[in-house]
Amino acid sequence: MQRKGAAEEDIVIVGAGLAGLATALGLHRGINPTPYHAACRKGVRSLVLESSPSLRASGFAFATWKNAFRALDALGVGDKIRTQHVRLQALHIAPTSAGGTAQEVDLTQPQGKRGPLEVRCVRRDLLLQALEGELPRGTIRYSSRVVSIEENGSTKILQLADGSVLRAKVLVGCDGINSVVAKWLGLQKPSNSGRSAARGFAHYPDGHGFEPKFMQFVGQGFRSGMTPCSDTDIYWFFTWTPSENDKGVDESAAKMKQFVMAKLRGSNVPPEALAVIDRSEMSDILAAPLRFRSPLSLVASSIGKANVCVAGDALHPMTPDLGQGGCSALEDGVVLARSLGEAIRGKDAKGSAEDERIQAALSDYAGIRRWRSIQLIATAYTVGFFQQTDNAVVSFLRDKLLSGVLAGTLLKMANYDCGTL
Template sequence: MQGKDAAEDVVIVGAGMAGLAAALGLHRKGVRSLVLESSPSLRTSGFAFTTWKNAFRALDALGVGDKIREQHLQAQRLRVISSATGEIVREADLTQQGKRGPHEIRCVRRNVLLQALEEELPKGTIRYSSKIVSIEEDGDIKILQLADGSVLRAKVLIGCDGINSVVAKWLGLAKPSYSGRAAARGFAHYPDGHGFEPEFLQFIGHGFRSGMLPCNETDIYWFFTWTRSEHDKGVDESAAKMKQFVLDKLRGSKVPEEALAVIDRSEMSDVLAAPLRFRPPLSLVTASISRGNVCVAGDALHPMTPDLGQGGCSALEDGVILARCLGEALAGKDAKGSGSAENGRIEAGLREYARIRRWRSVELVATAYTVGFIQQSDNAIVSFLRDKFLSGVLAGRLLKMADYDCGTLSN
C-alpha cells in the first residue's frame, strides 16, 4: 500500500492494453510509471481479439511481438459469406502486400497478451484494487483520491480506464453513445485439435454479423453482433440463454453447420455479451484529448464498435505513440531542469500525442460504425448493394485501416 499523499511522476489509470503498452513503452524509455487497476488482478475477460498488422508493429516496438506470434496462428485468408444466401461474396488474401509490407493477422488470446506485457514491467508497476474516485488539482499536480482512502499526487495523469473513463469525464469528452447493437463473444476449445483452416470466416446480413477465427490449433474465437429488439428481452440474463439465442439466429440463416458446431461446443462460462457503444466521431474533432499534463488513450479515447477489429490494435498504437511523445519529455539527464520547463515539455509531448491520434481516432470510429451498419443490415437495397458491389470495398477497408505504422519508441 502506498503511503498517504504519495507522489508519482506518471500515473496510468487502467491495466488494459493501452495502459500496459504505455507503461512498457515508458519503461523502455527509462521512465517509471505507476499503473492503477481497479480490479484485484489483470482483467482477462473478452477471450481474444483480432490482431492486425498495425498491432504487431506496436508489439514489435515494445519488444513482445515474437512472443505473441509463436503462440498464435497466422490467418491466411478472409472469406465473407452472405447469411441470406450462403454464397461467398468476398475472399481476400490476408498475407497480401500492403503499402508498408505484407499483412499479418492473428487471433490473440487476451490474457496471453496482457500477461506478456505485464511480465516485461518492473515488479510493483501495477497497483491492483486501486480505484480512483476523484481528481483534483494543486497547481500542475493532479491529486488522485482512491477508494481505499489513499491519495496520490501525480505529475502526469494518463487515463486508460476504458469506456466509462473517469479521466475522460474529467477532460470533458463526450459521453459514449449506444449503437443500438449488442455483441456476444465466445470461445471453443478442442483438446485434440479443431482441424479448421487458419482463415477468418465472416457471415454478414440477415440482421446480424458473425465470424470465427482460430487462435491456435486447439482454440477458436467467435463473435455475433445484432441489433436489439423488444423480442430479445432476457437473452442476456445468462450465458446459456445468450448461447441459445445466437444458435437460434444462426440456424435461421445460411450459416454452415461447422460454424454452428463451434458455438455449440462453447462452455457456458465462455460466452459473454455486451452492448456496443462508441464515442461520436465528430466530437473527437475538437475534444480535449489532452489538457495540461492529462491525456487519455485506448477505449477512454476512442471506444468503437468491433466491426474493424481495431479496438485493441489502436490501443496498442496509442501506447507506443504516447510513450514516445511523453518519454522524450521525461527521460534522460537532458530532460531535467526547472519545474516549469519540465511541465512545458510534458504538455508539449501530450499535445503532440493528441495531434497524432485525433484524426486516426475519428477515422477508426466512423469507419467501424459504417462498416458494421452495412454488413449487418437486412434492408433489401443495402443487402443487394453489399453482396454485389460493396463486399470487396469493405474487405479492402479492413486491410487499409490495418496498414498503419505507429513508429518506434525513438522516432
C-alpha cells in the first residue's frame, strides 16, 4: 500500500560517513567515458540521509594506505587530500618490552611488483569535507534518522524519526556498526572483541618536529602508536584489554588520559611519544570498545538482497589493527558506485529491465566485497591478538621473530586495487 505524502527517490544512501559519501560521489562522477564517447558521461543522483545535524568526524584520523588513495583518485579528491597531509616515509614496529627486535619498513621503496606504498594519516573531518564539497547541493539531508524499513513490492519504505516517509527504489546502508539496514538484511550483530581503544590528537602550532614515520609499540597487553598528519598535527592511539581494575577510566577524558599515560610509562615507549599524549587536549581523547562482525557469519549472509545492500562499517566492522577500516569503506564506495551506475545508466546484452540489472549489479558487488571483507576482518583480529597479547610464549615469538611478518601483513593488505569508476 502506497503511503500518502511519501517522497520518492531512486537511490537512498543511509549514512554520510566515508562509505556513504564515497558511494554518492562515485555515482555523481559517472563511469569513465571512452575517448569516443566523452560527451556521454552522465552521473546518477542519490540522496544521502544523515542522522546527525552535520558531518560527523569522530575518530580524529586514520591511516590511509595505497588502496585508499586509489579509491580517492577514482573519486577525484586524491590530490586535494595529499596536499593537506604529509606522506609517511617508514613504518616502525617496536616491542614495548626491553630486549625485543624492532622492525622498520621503508615505505618509499618498491614493495613487490606494485611499487612503493603511499601512506598518510588523514584527518577524518578534512576527508569528509572534501567528499561533501564535490557533491551537488542538496545531496545530503541532515537530521534524518531512519527508524524502520518496510517493503512494498520492490520499493523500500523508510520511516524517519521526524515522521516523514521516503520510498526508495534502491537502498544502500552505510549507517555504521549499528546499522538499521544491516539488521533488516539479517546480518549478525557485531561482537565485542574484549578490547578497547583510546584515540587522541595533539596540535603543535609552531610545528612538532617529528619524522614522517608511523610508529607502533606492541606487547605487554596493549598496542599503541602515533603518526603525524601534517607538520602541526599528530594522531595517536592506545588499545588494551580492560580488566576489573580499569573500571571508571572511561568516565572522563582526564581519567582516560591519566590511565594511558600510566600504562605507557612502565613500558619501552620513548618519552617523546608520551609527550604527545600529555599534550593532547582533554576534549580530544575518546575511548570505545572494539567490535567486529564474525568473518564466518559473512560467508553465507545477505550482504545484498534484491535492491538493498550495505557498505562500510555496516558491512565489515573490524578491529583497527590493520588500519583498513576507513580504507576498505572507500573501496566499497567505488566498487558499489561502479556496479550500480552501470546498471542504471545502460542496458546489458540481454536487454534486461532496470530492476533486474540493479539486482544483478548488487549481487556482483556483494560477491566482490564479501571475500575482501572476510579477509580483512579475520586478518585484523589475528594481527591484533599477536600484537597485543601478554602471553609469555606468544610474546617471545612476536618480539624475536614475528615483527617482520606482522609489518609485511599490513603492507600486503594495502596492496589492493578497487579499480576506477
